[in-house]
Amino acid sequence: MTKLRLLFLVLLFCPPPAAAQNDHVRIAEENAPAVVAVNVVKKDGSTFTGTGFVVTPDGLIATSRHVSADALYINITFNNGAVSGEAVGVAAAGNVDLSLLKISARNLPYVTLGDSDTVLPGQTITVIGNPRRLQNTISSGLISQVRKKADGVIWHQISAPISPSSSGSPVFDEHGRVISVAFASYKGEGNQNLNFAVPSNYLSELAQAAGYALPSPEEEPRTAGADGNPFISHIKKSWEILKRLVKDL
The missing domain is CATH 2.40.10.10 (Trypsin-like serine proteases)
Structure with a gap:
């Protein structure tokens, strides 16, 4: 049992590698519920589908300006198959390909914006x-x-x-x-x-100019509950590994 205790302490307190904490799987699990399909009927009768993502829990959605341009009607499809009522364009940038849409909603999963000035x-x-x-x-x-x-x-x-x-x-x-x-x-x-x-x-500036306050990066993860916390996720993984090891003894 002494070896098991030692193993458990190592798994518990030694953090996983950064690559394991910040991998594509975790990012997808946390953020996929906030990524949507933007379904557009254009004024000329043609249809168009683009991508968007929720930036506030009350239904502010970001997409490309050319997706929503010349729209007669827009609605949103979430990854669980739910379809919103009509989406209304509330802002479009003049110098970059960005726009903001708004649907009537509450408590939606949403993403957090980073500081693009630090991108390398x-x-x-x-x-x-x-x-x-x-x-x-x-x-x-x-x-x-x-x-x-x-x-x-x-x-x-x-x-x-x-x-x-x-x-x-x-x-x-x-x-x-x-x-x-x-x-x-x-x-x-x-x-x-x-x-x-x-x-x-540019998206942060567009939202601010339109009078919308976006959640700050310091707030808690938005979409995946406690599993979005790397430490909690590590504890769960450690426990699963320990259970397998004990079973094999």
Whole structure:
């Protein structure tokens, strides 16, 4: 039993590696419920589906501006299949491809925005989107480069695959915070994973200008309950490992 006690203490108090704490699986589990499909009927009668994500529990949703542009009607589909009532456009950025929609709701799961000014080329990212309407598809990649356009606007070049219907997908850093919003890719023969995203600080500015207060990064995890806490998750994993070891004795 002395060896078992020692093993339990090691599992309990030695933190798991950072990669294990901040992996794509955890980020997806915590944030997928807040990622939505944005279903649009355009004024010309055509239909369009993009991606969005909830940024406040009372139904403020971020997406790409071109997703909601010229919309006659918009609603939202959540990853559990629930469909909202009509979504109303409340703000659109003039210089970047971002817009905000609002639905009538309460206590929704939501994401937390990170500080995109700290983003560096080479850092790992996780993207949750709806490519070809395949809802809640998880992809990974890197920040390939931080690019400044001639007009001063910053873009994030990303290597994570981006397909049609993925416009508006949140791009998460290793801590599970949204650092940019995917909106475009270079198509054509010979082009591979040349995709672009709008930094999240532009989204923060858009929400503030529209009069919306976004939750701060210091608040508790929003979507997965206690399992979103890395320490709690580590305790659970440690307990499962210990039970298997005891069973094998």
